[in-house]
Amino acid sequence: MAGSSLMDTLFQRTLEDLIKGLRLHLIGESAFISKAMEDIRKEIKSTDPHTKSTALQKLSYLSSLYFYDMSWAAFHVVELMSSTRFAHKRIAYQAASLSFDENTPVLVLITNQLRKDLISTNELEVSLALECLSRIATVDLARDLTPEIFTLLSSGKVFVRKKAVGVVLRVFEKYPDAVKVCFKRLVENLEGSDQQVVSVAVGVFCELALKNPRSYLPLAPEFYRILVESRNNWILIKVLKIFAKLALLEPRLANKVVEPICDHMKRTDAKSLVFECIRTVVTSLTDYESAVKLAAVRIREMLMDDDPNLKYLALQALSTVAPNHVWVVVENKEIVIKSLSDEDPNIKLESLRLVMMMVSQSNIVEISRVLLNYALKSDPFFCNEILGSILSTCCRNVYEIIVDFDWYVSLLGEMSRIPHCQKGDEIEKQLIDIGMRVEDVRLELVRVARDLLIDPALLGNSFLYRTLSAAAWVSGAYVEFSKNPFELMEALLQPRTYLLPPLIRAVYLQSAFKVLVYSLHSYLLQRGITERDFAEGSDYAQHDASASLNQEEGFNPRVLNQSFDDLSVEHGEEISAGHGQASAFDSLGTNSFSDESIMNMINLIELAVGPLSGSLDVEVQERARNIRSFIELIKQEMVDCLAQKEESLDRNKTEVSKIIKLMHDAFSSELGPVSVTAQERVPIPDGLLLKENLEDLETICPDVQLPLLNSFSFGSPQSEETNGDSLPDLQNKVESEPSKESTSLLAQHRKRHGLYYLPSEKKEISNDYPPANDLKSENDRNNDAENLVKLTEQSLVPKKKPSNAKTRPVVVKLDEGDQVSIAAKAQPKDDLLSGAVREVLLGNDTNDSLSQSKPSDRSSARRKGKEKLNLDSPSESKENLDDVKKHDDEIPSSRKNKHRKHGKERRHKTSGNVLDEGGENSQKGKEKTGHRHGKHKARQRADVPLNVVSQTPVIPDFLL
């Protein structure tokens, strides 16, 4: 055995050999590594520590850079850890930190080894153990080794002490009870004079405070001292991070730190420190105008700088400051817009984000114009980023910021024509959605759709297919707004449509069907008029009137409510004017239906659709057959009718027109978004005795209300109005009367059984713009969240101004249900954005138990720490003394008496008294915050609306 290990040692490849070999075997690398791994597996079993350590070293190398598993070697690592030679021990420790995780079974074996090394006299060994512990400490290790770490926290050697401070973070995280033991010494290290140790301690507190800032408010005086006195930028950055959190919790603290932070901002040349100051100001000190102004100046400097790093960060800072101080962004508007064409995609994205933050109702048109120009010039990726952000911004809260929908719809059309556009899906969604929601825009929508459909070139771009599908659907569904159905039909059946995927082709065919039915229907109506005209020989005035009346019926059968008048009048005039000009107009073919044109259309369809009835795709095949059968059904009659004209008219009316009318009616029923109150419009069937069955449900499950409140109907679009009669006034009746009837019935019912209903506030203003309301009710429900947002002054929700939405003039047909859901979705996200809120609301996974155990134990630990400070360094916070005195008076004397440190107070007659007061203050604060915290949690649970107490807490100034 000894012989073999000697041989191993002699001929073993070192790490250096391995690396050289790797460099030589660039091609057969994996084979080479496999060979090396084989060797390692043999060598690592050696009893000779040198052979073993070299093998482990090689293994670590391969694992760390070539991702080879080394968990199988865990036991060897443990063996080697106990080596007496430092070089071996070092390799073992390094391997352990690299490869061990919580579940490594041998972890339980190393506790004693770690302990031994922690109390070693060799500071390098101690440091090794601490380093390793900071990486792999588990709950058990942290618990078992806390005493040793406690000792090391006051080690005389700075080299050891700073590492012990560093390891505390991991130990606290794993074993919160260690706080009881170690916190006091940790604070001492923060207060110490050695910059190395202070730096580490500040780092640790920074990490702790980021997770749960409230607990560290009492240490504010210490941090303040460091903020004012330290000239080490690394430390200052950390302290600023701490204050960024604390200032949000305690306004008076913000007041206190604003000045030193501004001083740093003015004084320093270090960009990192300036940036940290800016960041602190824009996140946490937004109320201090002077500080924001100063920050704005420095941001501008950064923006002007040639360094892309500074520019990028400045843009980020701008987007942080934007919600509260838009003027800063507006001041730098030019640079921001210019950055859209920057060389760096990250900077472009950042400035795009910023531009979108500036968007409002008034400037959306202008900004979209600029952005679209940029999109045209940009690379495909950024182009789509731009389009994506325009789309998402515009559709937010059901197109909240869009006033001019005609403009927006044509913008959508324009967007889809941009060569790089890949947002077809989203454009499709919005085109259809707008069509259903906004009636006024349908005319323009159909025009846009027609322009898209008619261009054969667009059929070559596969990214456009979804948009085209939407265009086809829109022009089918709202064909009555089409100026020229023949042209539309040609577009829908153009030869190049074979390029489309079958599903979209099916949409095309269905739309063609709708256009056909519509054309036939209108044609018959028109003929009817003409017949009557001929028969009666009436004067033109009457003719016009009746024509326009009939056209109204014919052309706008689906217009249902108030907007009906404008549109139909306009439309009707156009038509009747055309009709007045008689045959000349007919030949132009604009929306008039001559016998010839109808036959042409039917022939065209037969020609184009015929072959499709043999299509492989079932959807296409089925629809093609539908159309063909329909044509077969009517064609003969139509031909007869055309041939015989007047004589056959009656027969036509009875048969063909019946069929056509039937089909037309089938297509006329409106598709629309489903309202959340739709349920209420459904009349209660006779004989349904709801109340008797459900009356006592309330007592059985009284807590059902909450889930009910939040459940909305997301039914797929279905016919909202049940009756699809082509006569608009009749339809209006159908729509309004039964609903009124049923609502009164329902209102009574609701009074008695409100529990079982969806929220009803929106019912009365169903045509008003409801998001404002919805938002409010949302807010009411989420009062704590809102409250906290206010508290932290970090409302990152700039665009949600309910009042804004209410004044919007455009009549939008809305689905309230959708809106609520949007608002509901947006709410938690925004909450997430305000970091402080999240911290408080969710607590944090690691510190949960920590914060539970903290309040009592730690405050006592801290109290002692405080006292010590007061004894040791009475002069340290002298600059605060003046302020201290002022506040001293405010503190009720009874509190002083409660304090236990009378003796000490006497000892420091001049300054000590005051300083002790400071210590006491922080304790009070500690207790207060702990108390408040508890209250806050309780509030969440109980869902009490708004706790005023928590907004105006009586907290002593921690800095005094």
Place this chain on the structure above:
Amino acid sequence: MGIRFILMVNKQGQTRLAQYYEYLTLEERRALEGEIVRKCLARNEQQCSFVEHRNYKIVYRRYASLFFLVGVDNEENELAILEFIHLLVETMDRHFGNVCELDIMFHLEKAHFMLEEMVMNGCIVETSKSNILAPIQLMDKSS
């Protein structure tokens, strides 16, 4: 946890040093390194040194043939991390004398040691070059 990981990658995309401050499995590391290296190496000198990736911010800097990539969380100060990278390079420069990729390849352990002195638990704990190098010199002497 400010710093999540530190990588040194040459311009061919080979990792020369990898130090993680949170536990990731080998597969996660491989995927992460691949993605990040692809993202960062594609950028040019005129572009900024920050890249967002998953929930990390990557702060990177190129020195000759070697990229230094540091993954940090969102709270971290990017400019400070750039300074940190520079400090790391200066420290290695002082130790190796005109440090190059080969130095790091063949003395990976020492590079790790410097990092251990500088960063603990993802926090920067030491920023003085002589303090960082002191224990390494001590070790060199003793061995």
